[in-house]
Amino acid sequence: MKLLAALAVIAALALVITAAASWVSRRRKPLAITTGKSSTVPARSAIDRAMLGAQLKAVAAVGFSIATFVALFRAAIAFSGMLGLPLALVSGLSVSAGLLLFSALPSTKLSAQPTASATLTPRRPWSFGSRSNFIVPAAIAAIYIAFLMVTGLTSAPDGKGRYRLLDLENVPSTVATTSYPGWYYGVPLIAVTVVLAGSVVLALRRISTTAALPDPRMTSLDRKWREISTRVVLRLGTGALLGYFGGTALAAARAMVSIAGVWDESGKGSLLGLGVTSAAVGAVLVGVGAMLVVLAGKDALSIREKTRVACPEAALTP
Amino acid sequence: MITVNHHGPVPPFEQIREQLGDLIRSGTLNSGHRLPSIRQLAGDLRLAAGTVARAYTELESAGLITTSRTAGTRVCAGHGFAEEVQHAADSFATAAQRNGLTLEEALGAVRTQWPLNSEPVDDVDGTQRPRTA
Structure with missing residues (x-):
């Protein structure tokens, strides 16, 4: 119930923020971008305001993900009866919430200009990053789902029929109950991975479908904010995915190591080796995941600054 | 890149049709070039989607472009200037x-x-x- 209440509060908060942002963007004086012949470059104030809008959206996504994580984590701790399942879902759900907020927040509205220009190249969700930027997270998600399938297939039900134990014979009852990421954890985690992937795609689509800055002199600037925002979204999504991939690997390692310590069968050594390897890989994945989330936050805060570098002549125009 | 003058005497759909037609005939847009979606072009040019759709329909009637659900809107071959x-x-x-x-x-x-x-x-x-x- 506490988890549901926390989710309801977060959903309401997201709704309020989205509605407020939408209201502010409608009320705020529209952006004026100089297009007359007297100016050879776009005005700094116009660029600043346009880029501030892009930066705020990215910062809101990262900030909301962190706030949701903290709120859900506190609520999930209270669920001792669900054997850590809510905890396992927290990072994926919180980043999905942040990315959904990113997709829902309206873009900065620009005032009607006498002229508007448009590129004749289609913008796609994958247009603003290198191919590897998209292949690596997709591959990680596929490997993670495969990992969950393997742990699911090697799991056994506990007394209540929940597939959360390592399927081995002659395991002493003292360690047999150590949680292992079987189907009980695997199915919800696969569902969260799909939700996270969907949120990332939605956010990338939002970046590509946002109307371009109307002035052809702002083309490089327009591309730059899209590239940085794409990087923020991908790092946030990949960071969350690696975070709970690592967590799952650590949980599997814990079950394997604790069973290997007291097991008397011939495969004891390899189970211990597998457990230690899994623990090491899990720790690395959690570390890399956390680092990616930090980098996403850093990128989100630097959109304005980096676009100034991309369009230095604009910064000189008052 | 195309530009639309919102206050000009020529209707926006005609400006789009004209500019795209010129770009196709001059060979700037090669045969098979994929054009942006109606929604993207309309958003960038600050126009209603129907305005861009009308320009695309006229270009399609003239045989300059072809639209399909899978391949999107593409430039047809054989319309370049000699x-x-x-x-x-x-x-x-x-x-x-x-x-x-x-x-x-x-x-x-x-x-x-x-x-x-x-x-x-x-x-x-x-x-x-x-x-x-």
């Missing part, structure tokens, strides 16, 4: 710019010359053909 025309246009535009003419003035020069060149002239064998430069 190489001789393209070369002459390039030379003419260069000369006009060198002499400080505006686009309208340059087009005016073509408009003036056009009917003169279209008057048929007698060939040596007595048949009539359009006069060439």
